[in-house]
Amino acid sequence: MKNLILAFACFCSSFLMAQNGIMPTGVITPPEKVRFTFEKEYPKKVPVWSIEYVGDDNDEIRYEAKFNADNNTKALAVYDNLGNLKAYELQIPLSQLPQKAQAYLKNNYSAQAIREIAVVVDYKNKTTYEVGIEKENKFYDVVFDKNGGFDVIIQKD
Template structure:
């Protein structure tokens, strides 16, 4: 009986230890350069930091700062490990989408399918609009260019 208890305890402990290494988007503290850049660009804002691996082989690290840009407006700033801003995403209302994008959404999706809308500016100053759509129990990002032209649909996990 003692051996049985020992084996069960060992397996349970091994399982718990293995779980600690699996998390990809856990809350973290980024390098000082990243924190300094964020505080300089968004003074007084309190972020929740997560770590994300990107790139062809998941070999690049990105630090994502989620914060409230204004009352009832969420934002996300993405930095590389040197503190360089790679992208900025902010929630917007449907009325701030270009008319062309609004027309596309009205024609192709029910109003209640739209779950979130954001404007995204990347490190090359390229502006796109991402609209989160839920359809048939799947979540998609419908992406529009800065003029509201349809660009692509990306299925999310």
């Protein structure tokens, strides 16, 4: 009887979470179109898939494939539910960041604050650089344009 009550409580809480727009994320298996596109673009790469709900009402689904581009470099490919590539993110060392961006970081943050650096190419072929920063126990993405010019800081949850 206790198991039945517990199962019912879990069902109700899951239903309420879905009603409030709280969608679980985690490791998933994407649709065939998405997997096919990934395998075509990145043959012999083994992704770890996750799902993210985006948009004004969390009404758009994005499938994220995290994988090793090579032995030392991590990458992320983001697809919509039709298998269209929406963004590609590649981890890079500080030395590959444009000089202008390196100077900005040096003037505004300690070297210990920098957690990760990536070059991002979106579906419009727009290139940006994102630098993950930790400051006062909060995480931020400092975004630079393709020439290394400062664009925006985004606080992460």
